[in-house]
């Protein structure tokens with residue numbers, strides 16, 4: 001059974017059709033590439049899956065259960081966490097605090113236990129989890145730095161660390177390599193692979209073709225809101241429709 | 254425990270001791286002043302909890318009124334002891350806040366601000382309109398004081414001790430709330446609601462909880478106020494009073510727990526010394542607010558560290 005099934009999903013914004021009748025599914029354990037020219041609807045697809053938008057039509061199943069239209073926090077508690085295209089962090093909090101907020105689902109307490117200190121064990125475990133995640137992502141030396149003061153590469157790493165702290169089964173990564181130099185991209189690719197090896201299924205939206213081709217066994221291509229092609233990296237690279245979509249569209253690289 | 258932590262606690266204990274003896278050396282109306290100052294401190298600190306989520310409301314003072322009316326009516330009409338009606342004041346303000354969450358938190362930012370003002374005015378109108386039980390425009394008077402071991406709580410000194418104890422307990426609780434997991438989540442909701450949502454935070458719930466808890470404590474403050482005054486009217490909780498709260502919080506600085514307290518103390522003392530200039534008060538406050546926003550955008554709380562920075566810069570140029 002697939003972990004994620006997107007079934008005939010359409011999304012309209014007024015008269016604009018951002019997604020039209022898109023169907024695809026993702027198996028547990030995969031790193032799936034989701035590519036397409038600018039404006040193809042990739043981020044819109046993520047927002048529909050993560051509950052930030054409600055599909056106009058169609059359904060989205062996660063572990064066999066319909067999640068279309070649930071609130072974002074409900075979807076993340078089921079195990080789907082997204083990262084944002086624009087680097088999104090709690091800028092005013094430290095690296096440690098960012099990951100600590102990421103542990104929300106395991107560490108949430110009611111206000112009485114918080115005031116009376118009855119949640120000490122729970123909070124200790126959350127701190128340990130944060131430390132683990134920072135260790136895993138190579139952020140431990142920067143733990144007390146403010147997120148706003150980090151270099152771009154570390155900011156993106158932190159965004160993923162925060163997502164990871166919430167213990168997702170499925171991680172939706174929206175352009176994690178954008179604006180990175182080749183060295184940072186390489187490091188980030190290794191991290192992404194490491195997260196996947198750890199057991200997290202990943203859907204990756206990315207314009208850096210080398211990275212996508214390097215990480216994914218299977219790629220889904222969107223164009224003007226419709227599904228254009230699916231296949232292995234080699235198949236996609238040689239697909240005439242994909243090539244012309246990229247030549248015709250506003251390809252960045 | 255760290256050395257700084259021990260020093261801090263020692264400092265607070267010394268301060269509390271000083272506050273215990275202080276009223277005995279004050280004139281009658283300065284004793285009054287201290288009572289209202291401490292009630293106002295609870296008002297601003299509970300308001301700050303609300304602002305942690307990034308939402309500023311104009312209904313806080315009205316929630317104080319909800320607590321005040323509850324305690325007044327329970328104690329006067331139903332004969333509840335004040336020791337019961339006062340916590341009930343907090344509970345009723347909290348419950349009222351819980352009800353109001355549904356309309357209010359459909360809005361954010363500016364719309365929330367205006368929405369909270371409208372709802373607050375509606376509540377105030379209800380107090381004026383329903384002469385039974387709220388007493389209309391002249392409110393409720395002859396509210397009984399608390400009773401305990403024959404102590405005369407009409408006198409300012411015993412009442413000051415009561416206020417000091419209740420406010421201290423409330424501040425300790427509010428401080429713990431802010432520095433707990435719960436407080437961290439409120440910060441997260443403020444700084445990036447969408448990110449908080451995506452890691453599982455129900456932002457609506459946390460905005461609501463902050464509002465409910467803030468209302469609960471300001472409801473208690475309301476009860477403290479009217480059992481001393483002996484009467485309660487709708488006019489005590491008008492938007493004019495709310496503006497003072499906003500000015501205290503902004504001038505004091507809302508980035509730390511102690512900023513609003515500092516603002517309330519400094520401006521109340523100033524206000525007290527300007528008593529003779531009654532008709533100029535709004536103008537003076539206006540000037541202070543503008544000056545504060547222009548010259549210390551982070552509030553009075555930032556002044557000590559600012560001075561330190563200025564000195565260290567002068568010592569080591571470059």
Ligand SMILES: Nc1ncnc2c1ncn2[C@@H]1O[C@H](COP(=O)(O)OP(=O)(O)OP(=O)(O)O)[C@@H](O)[C@H]1O
Pocket residue numbers: 013016017018036037038039040041042043044045085
């Ligand atoms: N909230 C919205 N309201 C109206 N139109 C929107 C909204 N969000 C996205 N769109 C439109 O939907 C289309 C798809 O946008 P989307 O952001 O999903 O593209 P994308 O594939 O992520 O592109 P990029 O590679 O540039 O990030 C675009 O035409 C965009 O303008």
Ligand SMILES: [Mg+2]
Pocket residue numbers: 042043044085174
């Ligand atoms: Mg996008």
